[in-house]
Amino acid sequence: MKNPFLDFQSVPCRKKEIPLERIVRARKEIMDRLSEGYLRLVEEEVKDLVWLVEHSHVVRTYSAAVSAIQDLQYDQDDIEEFCAELDNANAFPYMISGPAGIYLSALINNAAEEHILLRLSEYERTFHFLGYRLPEGKTLVLQGNLGDFIGAGLCGGRLMVEGTAGNWCGAGMTGGEILVTGYTGQKTGEWMRGGEIHVDGPIGGFGRARFGGKIYQRGKLVVPHESE
Amino acid sequence: MIEEKRNNDLRKVVWELYAYIQDNLYLNRPDMQIKGREFNSALLMSLLTGLCEGKELIIGEPGLGKTTSAEYVCALLYRFPLGTIWGSEVSGHPEQTEEKIIGRPDLGKLNKGEEVVVWSHFALLPVKIVDEINRLPETKQSMILDGVDRGNWEYLNAAIINEEYCLFATANYQDRGTNTIVAPLIDRFDVMVESKHPGANLAYFIGGHGSNGVRLRSEELEAEFHSVLSENIPYPVRMKRLDELCDRFGEWLEAQEGIRTLSVADRREIRSSKRSLPFDLDFNAFLRFVVSELSFCHHFGQKRSNEACDAGCHFTGYLCNAVRNCVSNRFPISARNFSQALAWLLGDEEVDLEHLKAVLPFTLAHRTQWKEEVVAQREKEQRSDPLEIYMAKQAVKEMHRRYMEQAGEVKNALAVACRIVEGESMRPVEGDHPIYWEIRRDLGEEVTEV
Known part of the structure; x- marks a missing residue:
């Protein structure tokens, strides 16, 4: 058939776009890149689908996560949406909690915002390692009941948990503050070198190897104990 | 560059013709404005009809210059004396026949057993005027459908096709003597305009010295035109001879009245450059x-x-x-x-x-x-x-x-x-x-x- 519109071949085409479509597309692009970075991290760091929590291993995974998200523009909403993606069992072929939490921490620590709030209470999956190495000047508010190693290696940031934290909360932290409105699990403050942990609920147990820092329960200093 | 100069020159001639008709022959008020210029719509559309071989229907009250405006435009754009144009006009009335509009058998030849068609001047001339077209009954309007559309005229087994032609038809407003113009015929007209009353002040001058078109007549040339049109010669030969006469009338007009007019070649050139203009x-x-x-x-x-x-x-x-x-x-x-x-x-x-x-x-x-x-x-x-x-x-x-x-x-x-x-x-x-x-x-x- 003859092209009856040929006279308009030279007219530049404007694709009609609803603003929402543009926003959704931009979001999807970011989410794709976040997912891509996470999958690469998992493939590199979790060779046998087993991830052991060793200090050197954690440090290496964090470094890999930071390099995976370099040059990526994202904000708090993207991090929250990525949490939702991680919670969705179909989104990723395999989900290993440790690297996922470290990857999220890397995103939080490198985000442009100084104050970040993540609402995690609705998710079925338990997130570990959130708040890992939270730097000075950053405030992270986590709503929901969390897994192990929350605030591990905290270095100057302020972490507020509106819920509970699992074992090894604040493990190896060097500075900053962790506030937990619920309870914390075993080994709270293990390998702690500085900073403070404030817990409003019960504390399952304290870490035995500690090198500094303070732990308060309902406003009362419990570690170091007066007798220590 | 040369082409542009030539084009400008031809355009100037057309503007001169417009001004001449407006100032001397068809006195009327401007009633439309295009790109800052004022025009009388009836005159402008008639001129464009003549230039681009169009078909125009001119409506209006009796005596307001419908037919005469068309005659002046035809005479000056196509170089035909008014007398020749008058002789070729078809008037719409209930008794009109195909023999008067298109052609008739040559009775002398028919008596000898030969079938030869004597074409009407209306069918032969490139300028065609149908006066009071809506007085033709609906059944007779279809006689001129093909001719109006394609310049294709047929009678008995003979046919002629006008290489160049334009058509003007006039119509009065509805009265007891008029008929409806049938849809297929009216659709064949490119434009419809009204020849309006010029207003009391201009009307005062109409019919005065120099405003009746007498200056567009040459009886001597009209007789020569009539002679060529009546001769039984092949259509192309006849048209060639008519062109020669048209050129002579053009020269006569320029010498007598100082009006420049357009030759067949000029009109062809105008149409060619018109066709080359792109649409935005x-x-x-x-x-x-x-x-x-x-x-x-x-x-x-x-x-x-x-x-x-x-x-x-x-x-x-x-x-x-x-x-x-x-x-x-x-x-x-x-x-x-x-x-x-x-x-x-x-x-x-x-x-x-x-x-x-x-x-x-x-x-x-x-x-x-x-x-x-x-x-x-x-x-x-x-x-x-x-x-x-x-x-x-x-x-x-x-x-x-x-x-x-x-x-x-x-x-x-x-x-x-x-x-x-x-x-x-x-x-x-x-x-x-x-x-x-x-x-x-x-x-x-x-x-x-x-």
Whole structure:
């Protein structure tokens, strides 16, 4: 058939776009890149689908996560949406909690915002390692009941948990503050070198190897104990 | 450069002719403005009709210069003496016959058993005037359909095809002696104009010294024209001899009256440069926009004069809901042809929206059959044009306003459609106007939902 519109071949085409479509597309692009970075991290760091929590291993995974998200523009909403993606069992072929939490921490620590709030209470999956190495000047508010190693290696940031934290909360932290409105699990403050942990609920147990820092329960200093 | 100079020279001749007729022969007021210039619509459209081999219907009250304006334009553009033109005119009346309009058998030859056709001057001359066409009964109007459309005249087994011709027809307003011009015939006219009353002050001068066209007559040459037209010689030979006589009349006019006129070659040159003028994108898009409003019907697929669309239609605000008939394919041809001629006359390098806007009411007025309720709403409004032209002008204004509100979007929709036809994966632009729906239909979409 003859092209009856040929006279308009030279007219530049404007694709009609609803603003929402543009926003959704931009979001999807970011989410794709976040997912891509996470999958690469998992493939590199979790060779046998087993991830052991060793200090050197954690440090290496964090470094890999930071390099995976370099040059990526994202904000708090993207991090929250990525949490939702991680919670969705179909989104990723395999989900290993440790690297996922470290990857999220890397995103939080490198985000442009100084104050970040993540609402995690609705998710079925338990997130570990959130708040890992939270730097000075950053405030992270986590709503929901969390897994192990929350605030591990905290270095100057302020972490507020509106819920509970699992074992090894604040493990190896060097500075900053962790506030937990619920309870914390075993080994709270293990390998702690500085900073403070404030817990409003019960504390399952304290870490035995500690090198500094303070732990308060309902406003009362419990570690170091007066007798220590 | 030389071509441009030649073109300018020809344009100057046409302007001189316009001024000469306006100042001396057809005294009337300007009633339209195009790009800052004032024109009398009847004179301008007649001139354009002559230049681009068009067909014009001139309406008006008796004695307001319908026929004479056409005669002057024909005489000066085609170099025929007025007397020759008068001799070739066909007048519309109930007793008119094919033998008087087209041709008759040569009775002398017929007696000898030979079938030879004596063609009428009307059929032979390139300028054709039908006076009071609406006095021809409907049944006799069909006799001139083919001739009006293609310049193709047939009688017995003989035929002639006019290589160059233009046609002017006049019509009075309805009275007891007039008939309706049948739809196929009226659609063949490119434009319809009204020859208006010039006003009391100009009317005072009409018929005075030098304003009766006597200056366009040469009895000696008229006799020679008559002799060539009456000779039984082959059509091409006759036309060649007529051309020679036309050139002599042109020289005579220049010597006697100081008026420069156009030769056959000049007219051909004008038409050729007119045809080479490109249409700009707005012209192109707006003409499609207009055709879509006048041909689209959501319910029945297209407008048909025997089908009335529903009152609650989604497209109530568009002209498709106000007209009864479907605009014909002759309409865009007329609009393009006359717009190009106007652009040439104004010396513009492109045919644009202004040219189209000026021409559209005259190309639409006779082709649009309005619904009775629409006519009833408008007929009492204050106006200076006859109702058909007034309504066409209002319709063009409305469509132009609608187009200007979405010109970018319409052109984009057409551009997107072009890409889709070329194989790109895109979605057609959706919109409320019939043009978007027509585009989607052309792209093969079954568009039914509103």
